[in-house]
Amino acid sequence: MAEQPRSFFGSRLIQRAILILAICAVIVPLFASKSSYAAATPRRPFPQHTQYASGTIKPNHRSQAQLDSDVKAFYDVWKSRYVVRAGTSSAGNPYYRISFGSSAPNVTVSEGQGYGMVIMALMAGYDPEAQTIFDGLWEFSRTNPSNIDSRLMGWRIPSDGSGNDSAFDGDADIAYGLILADAQWGSTGRINYASAANTVLDGVLSSTIGPNSRLPMLGDWVSPNGSPHSQYTPRPSDFMPSHFRDYRAFTGNATWDTVLSKTQGVVDSIQAQYSPNTGLMPDFVVQANTTPKPSPANFLESENDGNYYYNSGRVPWRLGADAVIFGDAASLRQAQKISRWIEQATGGTASNIRAGYSLNGTALPDSGYFSTFFAAPFGVAAMTVPASQQWLNRVYDAVRSNHQDYFEDTVTLQCLLLMSGNYWSPSRSSTSPTATPRPATATPRPATATPRPATATPRPATATPRPATATPRPATATPRPATATPQPATATPNGVAAWDGNMRAYKVGDRVSYNGRIYRCLQAHTSLSTWTPEAVPALWQAE
Structure with missing residues (x-):
């Protein structure tokens, strides 16, 4: 009888053990599955050493290992500055966003979110967190949809309160990032990247590609036949020929062939009629249904809307990427024209690159500073001109470790990857390794000096957004880095209100006081703490 309790107790232990084993049989595979997803092996890990089109070049004064290290080092800084944790989903998955940088660290724009997704997909294999961050960037974009086409992302987070519609460039890169993710990690995990890419591309095509023009529109807020903004008023920095080719290959939709052809036609027309010597493109184009021409001043953002400025500074990168990756003859010709001009205009000295030009090649007023945003895309274009090896090397040296702010650094990183x-x-x-670049035949001349910080402002970032039914929002871009900590506004002489640097909307003619002086607004914009009236004469004039 004394054995019975122990026998009963033993049977209870056996039952519990069996129950625990059964539970483990169900739970452990789930955790193992989740773990294996989180640690998915990249199919195309960094570094890739892609075989580019015949007749194109890379920097040859640094070994391939050094080029790879340059990208890693730049990426590490970029990630530490601009990749921001943004909460957690109800399922416990982290959200991430790309910060707008020092001028507005709490702001994210769809352009940056798209850039971040592309970068993360390309850096997988170096950064073990790449897929986790990529997923968080994508899911953050889904929590902030456009209020017009919910398949697209709202252009500015947080919204300014007047509605939050889309910007073409952000969604174009978000879709491209998803296509890269499908190629990199596959679509059988927690997120079906391929399905998500098709959904975004359906939105892009139906809401932001002109139904007749087959040109990118500025966003889903544009009425195709509206005025002054319509399907015939594109932004050339939205012309992404290599993206359009990959969209076509991914979806099988021949409409993307038409989009590619139409955008290349606009570039050819502008280069022939308005920039035959430089190849430069304006920030905005009008009358693309007849003879495309540069937009007038203040068409959407600033007096430089018809010049080569803080939108079209991306064009040499976009054209160069298509020429280098796909070897397209039209993109090659267009990028070469720009590259040959800028090399000649600067005398072969990279630090002489200015922050904006008229289409005839004259440096714009207040452009006398070096910005990597302008320089790095010229480096990509230089890859299309074999005779410009030394120029390419100099541009590369001028940007490879030069960190400025969100917009400059994010564009530069993508150019360094190229x-x-x-x-x-x-x-x-074809991702077979290329041969190690042949050493330069002579020691390349370095940039003549460390670039000085900007002393004037480019176009305002995220300037006064449009009301829901009135003036449209500006395209997203960033201002130059701040050169100094602004002094606080002082008292208000003569009853004029003190300047407010906390994202306040100013219109032309507004008067403010700052440090004892009165200033009059020259360009409509939304203020930032670093854009003091003293620091940005392009926006304010002292009375």
């Missing part, structure tokens, strides 16, 4: 041979197309299988 210049180093580590950018690849998801529709092309």
Whole structure:
């Protein structure tokens, strides 16, 4: 009888053990599955050393290992400054966003979110967190949809309160990032990247590609036949020929062939009629249904809307990418024209690149500073001109470790990925390593001096957004880095209100006081703490 309790107790232990084993049989595979998803092995890990089109070049004064290290070092700084944790989903998955940088660290724009997704997909294999961050960037975009087409992302987070519609460039890169993710990690995990890419591209095509023009519109807020903004008033920095080719390959939709052809036609027309010597493109184009021409001043953002400025500074990168990756003859010709001009205009000295030009090549007023935003895309264009090897090397040296702010650094990082041979197309299988670049035949001349900080402002970032039914929002871009900590506004002489640097909307003619002086507003914009009236004469004039 004394054995019975122990026998009963033993049977209870056995039952519990069996129950625990059964539970583990169910739970452990779930955790293992989640763990294996989180640690998905990249199919195209960084570095890739992509074989680019015949007749194109890379920097040859640094070894391939050095080029790879340059990208890693730049990426590490970029990630530490601009990749921000943004909460957690109800399922416990982290959200991430790309910060607008020092001028507005709590702001995120769809352009940056798209850039971040592309970068993360390309850096997988170096950064073990790449897929986790990519997923968080994508899911953050889904929590902030456009209020017009919910398949697209609202252009500014947080919203300014007047509605939050889309910007073409942000969604174009978000879709491209998803296509890269499908190629990099596959679509059988927690997020079906391929399905998500198709959904975004459906939105892009139906809401932001002109139904007749087949040109990118500025966003889903544009009425195709509206005025002054319509399907015939594109922004050339939205012309992404290599993206359009990959969209076509991914979806099988021949409409993207038409979009590619139409955008290349606009570039050819502007280069022939308005920039035959420089190849430069304006920030905005009008009358694309007849003879495309540069937009008038203040068409959407500033007096420089018809010049080569803080939108079209991306054009040499976009054209160069298509020429380098796909070897397209039209993109090659267009990028070469720009590259040959800028090399001649600067005398072959990279630090002489200015922050904005008229289409005839004259440096714009207040452009006398070096910005990597303008320089790095010229480096990509230089890859299309074999005779410009030394020029390419100098531009590369001028930007490879030069950190400025969100917009400059994010564009520069993508250009470094291209210049180093580590950018690849998801529709092309050739990722076999290229030969180590041949050493330069002579020691390249370095940039003549450390670039000085900007002393004037480019176009305002996220300037006064449009009301829901009135003036449209500006395209997203960033101002130059701040050169100094602004002094606080002082008392208000003569009853004029003190200047307010906390994202206040100013219109032309507004008067403010700052440090004892009265200033009059020259350009409509939304203020930032670093854009003091003293620091940005392009926006304010002292009375």
